[in-house]
């Protein structure tokens with residue numbers, strides 16, 4: 160069989176809860192909904208670390224952040240191969256357009272079709288049109304691995320209404336003219352409690368209003384890319400993988416942006432459209448990590464794994480409807496306010512902070528909005544003991560980077 164082409168299309172800061180096919184009432188996302196209808200959605204899909212550089216470095220190296228060494232944004236990455244370098248030497252033409260945000264020159268890893276620049280509203284349309292042109296014109300006999308980094312809805316990060324009051328009177332103030340479109344408040348948002356930067360509840364509403372509009376903007380570009388694939392000669396032999404580096408708090412727990420262990424920031428969309436595989440399926444039973452994307456891309460490419468991918472597993476068999484033995488907990492890491500290791504199983508989410516030892520435990524079934532930390536409940540003792548064992552197992556499995564060892568030493 161001819162080797163498959165692979166497209167990895169990613170967006171920035173998109174929470175699962177902003178996709179209409181998954182129940183979001185505030186955003187209309189017909190193009191992502193089409194991916195949901197034609198592909199397999201993994202609903203228990205977790206960012207390796209819910210912030211840009213670390214999560215993206217995990218996608219492209221297949222290693223956890225403690226292993227590749229980019230613990231926070233813009234921290235150097237250890238000298239491991241990435242997917243572009245690895246697959247370029249193994250029969251694939253590897254291309255990149257758009258946002259990269261890994262502390263390595265992307266031109267050393269991929270053939271560049273379009274650079275990253277500016278904001279999503281200027282950039283994403285250019286990336287989508289680049290993808291259209293590529294799919295129209297690619298004529299090599301070798302298979303391609305095409306990476307498309309869209310920016311939105313990330314640019315809600317620049318919507319800081321408190322520091323930039325004139326925004327209220329100009330572009331973003333437009334939200335006030337559409338009161339019927341102001342989103343309902345989230346269950347874990349308490350307007351009587353203070354907000355970061357003293358935002359008013361009305362400013363919170365506007366932030367969320369614009370977050371959903373930015374989601375719709377990027378949805379249109381996803382549609383342009385996917386339409387271009389479906390109408391191209393590569394449609395029957397190209398796997399399309401869609402995800403986001405991390406989510407967005409959207410005012411849940413009175414928080415914004417990312418780097419949090421809550422589902423809004425930690426869980427990401429992950430949809431795979433594989434020609435010949437049954438679409439329209441939603442997988443709610445397998446725990447997936449961002450590093451699994453790496454293993455899956457290599458599996459589809461028929462290319463050997465990179466060294467020391469200690470956690471990553473290919474979810475291709477799950478897309479194809481097979482029965483496979485799968486992990487019973489999934490790790491994620493956060494390096495903000497100490498080193499946090501977040502372990503999630505089908506029932507509970509656990510987070511232990513280092514060096515403070517502060518514990519969080521949520522019952523995912525009984526408390527889906529993560530309102531009650533039950534780590535102090537004596538009835539949870541055996542659950543905590545099991546997670547403590549898993550934490551030891553995880554820490555013995557990873558290959559720690561110098562940066563991680565230094566961070567643990569410093570904080571320990």
Ligand SMILES: [Ca+2]
Nearest residue numbers: 171172211404
């Ligand atoms: Ca990001």
